[in-house]
Amino acid sequence: MVNPLFYSITVYRPLYADGDKAVTLTATLSIDSLTKTKEFIVKVIRIEQTDAEKLAADNAWLSDEIILYGNTALDNVTWDLSLPAVGPNGSTISWSSTNSDVIMTDETVIRPSYTLGDQSITLTAVISNGASATKTFIIIEKAAEPTDDEILNLDAEWLTIEKILNGNTAYNNTDKIKICFDSTDIQFGEEFNRRCSGKKTGRLRQQLRGQTRIP
Known part of the structure; x- marks a missing residue:
């Protein structure tokens, strides 16, 4: 052998x-x-993996889909986002926001008021694993639905003397022409028309109760 x-x-x-x-x-x-x-x-x-490979992999992984958290798109954000603190390959991720009153770095989203309107915010992620890489996301945070106070203020701005005159040249020159009234608030408009139906201009001032000022 x-x-x-x-x-x-x-x-x-x-x-x-x-x-x-x-x-x-x-x-x-x-x-x-x-x-x-x-x-x-x-x-x-x-x-x-080297640290550089881990960093590159986590940088590629951190995408719009990861942070959207159920929102339909970055330009249509209406609720909280997902801002991970660690990538799947072990890289740490820190976040900053250009408007922390609207989007906080703890993932909380506070929708801006209807009056303030939609807001554009830049979220910046710093991904670190030995070295570091930076990634930014442009977010459009959609405004909230108007509150009752905002609706009231909007209707007050909308209600002008031109609306009430309905083509007449002046409030004291109606020549007994009927003045029409409408409103963005349907219930208020119907109630006003019911009360003011057939009344003359002098009564119209009284019915408006300060909603708009007629000199």
Whole structure:
């Protein structure tokens, strides 16, 4: 019986980005004129991620879809966002907001008032893993629905002397022409028309009760 002779084979592990590799090893056995082959399939495990690779992977992972958290689009945000503090590859993520009154860095979203209108906010993420990378997201936070006070103020602004005159040249020159009245508040407008139906201009001032001033 002959003692076996072993060969040393150097294995070079693939990069993390290249993934594990399957390698086929073929052994050829021979004696005199006889030969026989035998194959072995082995898997060579990739090397561990470098910090740079972890950073690049987490930077690519942090996308619009990750932070939207159920909102339909970055330009139509109406509720809280998802602002992760750690990426799936271990990178830390810190956040800053250009308007923390509307979007806080704890993921809370406070919709601006109807009067203030939609707001544009820039969220900045700093992704760190040894080195660091910066990523920005432009958010449009949609205004809230108007409150009763805002509706009242809007209708008060809308209600002008021109609306009431309805084509007449002046409040004291109506020539007994009927003055029409409408309102963005349907209930208020119907009640006003019911009370003012058939009344003259002098009564119109009284019915308005200071909603708009007629000199």
